[in-house]
Amino acid sequence: MDKFDVIIAGAGTGGSLAAKTVAEAGLNACFLDIKKETDIGRKICGDAIGKHHFSNLGLKEPSSDEIEGIMEGIEIYSPDKKTSYVVKGDQLYGFVLNRYRFGQRLVSEAKSAGAILYDQTQAIEPLVEGGRVCGVKTKNLKTKSEETLRSSLVIEATGFTAALRKKLPPNLGIDLTVDNQDVEACYREIRLLTHSLDNRSLCQIYLNQKTTPGGYYWVFPRKGNKVNVGLGVAMVEGFPKPKERLYQHVLSQPLFTDSSVVDKGAWYVPTRRPLNSMVGDGVMVVGDAACQVNPIHGGGIGPSMIGGKLAGETALKALEKGDLSREGLWEYNIRYISDYGAKQAGLEVFRILLQNVGDEDLNYGMRYRLLTEEDLLKVSLGEDIRFSITEKARRVFKGLKNISFLRKLKNAAKLIREAKNWYKAYPSSPADFENWRTRTEDLFRRAVGQFAA
Numbered sequence: 001m002d003k004f005d006v007i008i009a010g011a012g013t014g015g016s017l018a019a020k021t022v023a024e025a026g027l028n029a030c031f032l033d034i035k036k037e038t039d040i041g042r043k044i045c046g047d048a049i050g051k052h053h054f055s056n057l058g059l060k061e062p063s064s065d066e067i068e069g070i071m072e073g074i075e076i077y078s079p080d081k082k083t084s085y086v087v088k089g090d091q092l093y094g095f096v097l098n099r100y101r102f103g104q105r106l107v108s109e110a111k112s113a114g115a116i117l118y119d120q121t122q123a124i125e126p127l128v129e130g131g132r133v134c135g136v137k138t139k140n141l142k143t144k145s146e147e148t149l150r151s152s153l154v155i156e157a158t159g160f161t162a163a164l165r166k167k168l169p170p171n172l173g174i175d176l177t178v179d180n181q182d183v184e185a186c187y188r189e190i191r192l193l194t195h196s197l198d199n200r201s202l203c204q205i206y207l208n209q210k211t212t213p214g215g216y217y218w219v220f221p222r223k224g225n226k227v228n229v230g231l232g233v234a235m236v237e238g239f240p241k242p243k244e245r246l247y248q249h250v251l252s253q254p255l256f257t258d259s260s261v262v263d264k265g266a267w268y269v270p271t272r273r274p275l276n277s278m279v280g281d282g283v284m285v286v287g288d289a290a291c292q293v294n295p296i297h298g299g300g301i302g303p304s305m306i307g308g309k310l311a312g313e314t315a316l317k318a319l320e321k322g323d324l325s326r327e328g329l330w331e332y333n334i335r336y337i338s339d340y341g342a343k344q345a346g347l348e349v350f351r352i353l354l355q356n357v358g359d360e361d362l363n364y365g366m367r368y369r370l371l372t373e374e375d376l377l378k379v380s381l382g383e384d385i386r387f388s389i390t391e392k393a394r395r396v397f398k399g400l401k402n403i404s405f406l407r408k409l410k411n412a413a414k415l416i417r418e419a420k421n422w423y424k425a426y427p428s429s430p431a432d433f434e435n436w437r438t439r440t441e442d443l444f445r446r447a448v449g450q451f452a453a
């Protein structure tokens, strides 16, 4: 039976970064994936990522064969398509990736650093002894045999399936489930168009609650007249089938006439704040399994890599100290949640607002600029939106016909600030956690209550 310092379950973007980080530090690590090595990186995704993530993570930028397009900003359309905002900025400049090649590169970097890859190996459940996680029960898909891998620490990075997180003992303090209303069911295709797009440098996002309740659809340009086109809908009761919606409302548009399918598939993405706690005795959770995704646009490649790196760095310190308890791993919670988590928390409030304003309000709000490009940029960066007095007066005047939307916007700005500040003050030890969790849940209940139509 093997014994590792760290086992990472899942070799996606989060898991590979965690594996690379711990292996570079000299730890004895393995990472395992249900897929064959040559298939890792094949992921249903919009493939867009901000360039800033690479400098922040100290990660080499994607090479030309890992890039399908350059993103100079985002163009957001109102539901009636009569208004569109182009939102640009350093944080929105980035790449549309060749997700497969990028995924393969991350795996290869983790292996070069010394992490051992077990491919075609399914993580079945955590190995729990004496109330702490001390390995993973796996199934080798080549030999069909069940095996147990032992380690001092397990990093759960199996993506949305959260194969291990869902089976953790509840008393470890990690939430086992995520509400469906906080998940987007998505379907996307990569399509070859018969002609070139007018603007190849903007990723387009279309808001429309009737077509995509609780979500949006997107068209992201790729090399050679290809686009990544897809949509997501919130998984609330009776939600429509994303594939049907895409075919009925998007692929029926003239842009797609005579286009052909290059790749297709459906998957899910959590669009909420991170898990309240992502650590327990002997275990940490990263990436989609920990809900490390931007709740507005569903971008999770960057945050999953942040999570992977921070988890890896925390693992190293905890092993050096010989304390792999919840308390010993708590620093990972603090570093992720009080920083990127605070941004996610603010954006979740904004998501709840957007999901609860009707198409008419959004058409009106965008046409009369009650909500501006600058506001959207600030929100997307996790900055505060504050209306100056004169600006407020100007907007109130324009918004007289639509005072309830204006009131919701103002309330949202306040609640976004509150959520962010609350997350920045994440408890410094598990002792204060239960109080923090209770007040967090209350804050998000209030958000739902305030904005519900």
Ligand SMILES: Cc1cc2nc3c(=O)[nH]c(=O)nc-3n(C[C@H](O)[C@H](O)[C@H](O)COP(=O)(O)OP(=O)(O)OC[C@H]3O[C@@H](n4cnc5c(N)ncnc54)[C@H](O)[C@@H]3O)c2cc1C
Binding pocket: 009, 010, 011, 012, 013, 014, 015, 032, 033, 034, 035, 040, 041, 043, 044, 045, 046, 047, 048, 049, 121, 122, 123, 124, 157, 158, 159, 160, 161, 163, 186, 187, 188, 230, 267, 268, 269, 286, 287, 288, 289, 292, 293, 298, 299, 300, 301, 302, 304
């Ligand atoms: C339709 C769609 C569009 C998206 N668009 C974007 C976008 O444009 N930009 C962006 O940044 N993000 C986007 N995302 C989100 C992004 O894809 C994820 O947030 C990100 O990939 C999460 O990384 P991860 O490492 O946590 O999970 P994953 O990348 O899903 O990796 C998990 C790995 O675990 C493996 N695995 C799963 N179960 C097991 C098991 N039981 N045992 C062993 N291995 C297992 C999988 O094979 C996989 O390799 C999108 C998501 C969807 C669904």
